[in-house]
Each structure stands twice: as C-alpha cells, then as structure tokens.
Amino acid sequence: SAVISQKPSRDICQRGTSLTIQCQVDSQVTMMFWYRQQPGQSLTLIATANQGSEATYESGFVIDKFPISRPNLTFSTLTVSNMSPEDSSIYLCSVLGGGTGHEQYFGPGTRLTVT
Amino acid sequence: GQNIDQPTEMTATEGAIVQINCTYQTSGFNGLFWYQQHAGEAPTFLSYNVLDGLEEKGRFSSFLSRSKGYSYLLLKELQMKDSASYLCAVRGTYKYIFGTGTRLKVLA
Numbered sequence: 001s002a003v004i005s006q007k008p009s010r011d012i013c014q015r016g017t018s019l020t021i022q023c024q025v026d027s028q029v030t031m032m033f034w035y036r037q038q039p040g041q042s043l044t045l046i047a048t049a050n051q052g053s054e055a056t057y058e059s060g061f062v063i064d065k066f067p068i069s070r071p072n073l074t075f076s077t078l079t080v081s082n083m084s085p086e087d088s089s090i091y092l093c094s095v096l097g098g099g100t101g102h103e104q105y106f107g108p109g110t111r112l113t114v115t
Numbered sequence: 116g117q118n119i120d121q122p123t124e125m126t127a128t129e130g131a132i133v134q135i136n137c138t139y140q141t142s143g144f145n146g147l148f149w150y151q152q153h154a155g156e157a158p159t160f161l162s163y164n165v166l167d168g169l170e171e172k173g174r175f176s177s178f179l180s181r182s183k184g185y186s187y188l189l190l191k192e193l194q195m196k197d198s199a200s201y202l203c204a205v206r207g208t209y210k211y212i213f214g215t216g217t218r219l220k221v222l223a
Contacts, residue, residue: 001160033211042202043158043213058210092157100165102146102206106157 002027002097004107012113013083020079021110023093028073033104034066037090046091049076083114117141119214121203126220127193135188135201135217143208149177149188150202152216158202162188193221 003026013019023032034046046066047055055068069077080087094106119139127133139147146165150158164170164179164186176189188201200216 042215043204045210048210098160098163100146100163103148103160103163104150104158104204104211105160109157 006107010111018081029095033094035092121214137186137203141207145206148204152200
C-alpha cells in the first residue's frame with residue numbers, strides 16, 4: 001500500500017484567506033483524489049487529479065474555489081480559496097492501490113478551521 | 116439518484132459478533148468497499164467485494180448481494196480497539212460514493 005503524507009496537518013485561518021494543502025505519495029500514481037469530510041459527515045469527493053491534465057471536479061465544486069495542481073506522479077496540491085467558516089472541514093487526499101488496484105489509501109488529512 | 120444507507124450508530128459488547136448493514140443505489144457498480152475510521156484519523160481499507168458472496172479476512176467478513184443492493188460487514192470476537200466508524204463505499208461508473216458511516220461502540 002502507498003504511504004501518503006499531507007501538509008499541514010491542521011490550520012486555523014481567517015475568512016477571506018486561502019490555504020494550500022500538499023499531498024505527497026511514496027510511489028508514482030496516475031490518479032489522486034481530493035475529499036472533504038465535514039464534522040460527523042462522510043467523505044465527499046471534490047475532484048480527481050490526473051498528472052498532465054486539468055482536474056475533474058464534482059458537482060458543487062469549482063476550480064476557482066478549489067484550484068488543484070498535479071505537477072508530477074507523486075505530488076498534488078489543493079487550494080481552498082477565499083475561505084468562509086463553511087469550509088471548515090477535514091481535507092483528505094487518496095490514491096488507488098492494493099491487490100485489486102481499486103482500494104483507496106488515504107493521507108492523514110488536513111483539519112481546517114476557518115474563523 | 117445515488118444513495119448509500121447504513122445505520123448511524125451501533126453498540127456491542129467485547130467478545131461479541133456485530134453485523135453492520137449497508138444498502139445502496141448507484142449508477143453503475145464496480146465494487147463495494149468497507150473502510151474503518153478511528154476518530155481523528157483517516158479511513159483505512161478493510162474489504163472489497165465485487166462478486167456476490169462472502170469474503171473472509173480474519174475476524175472481519177464482508178458479504179455482497181448485487182441483486183438486492185445489499186452488503187454487510189461482520190465483525191467477530193469484538194475488541195475495544197474495534198470502536199470506530201465503518202464506512203460503506205461503492206465504486207460506481209465514474210467515482211466512489213461513501214455512506215455516512217456507522218459509529219460502533221464496543222463496551223467492556
């Protein structure tokens with residue numbers, strides 16, 4: 001299974017500012033996923049990031065608010081722009097792997113609080 | 116629409132057996148997954164079913180019936196460390212959809 005790290009692990013930010021979250025994988029992967037998990041809720045997919053192409057965003061999420069970079073096969077960033085308290089959440093990146101190639105492995109998450 | 120239903124919370128006693136059910140309606144089906152998530156941590160993969168039947172992995176087993184849109188996760192010989200949320204997820208045509216999770220409390 002892949003080992004995934006995220007930075008920062010947590011942050012407290014003021015409304016109107018932006019935060020960039022980094023996701024690093026210890027092996028080359030084609031697809032990386034960004035999820036949001038609000039308190040007491042399940043995981044909601046924000047976007048899928050493929051290296052060398054623009055990210056594919058899910059309904060309700062737009063590039064201007066959540067720009068994503070994928071400069072190589074081991075790294076991605078998610079920026080949460082012009083933050084509001086509603087953006088307070090845990091943000092997780094994940095990759096596919098395992099014996100079937102369909103299992104998702106998640107980073108430890110970034111806990112964001114917007115005041 | 117796409118929907119995954121699972122109970123919000125369950126309680127069981129150490130050493131017992133517990134079954135967590137999951138029903139789903141998705142556009143396309145390419146596998147059902149169970150993940151364990153301890154409070155404040157990321158989800159970790161437990162099991163994968165793509166064909167009907169039971170998959171056993173140590174104390175954990177997962178069952179799938181595609182015709183019924185139904186799965187369950189069976190945990191045997193419960194331990195205190197099994198207290199966590201259990202997420203049912205389906206890989207549909209284009210993406211993975213997660214249920215809201217079942218919070219399991221194991222009591223001594």
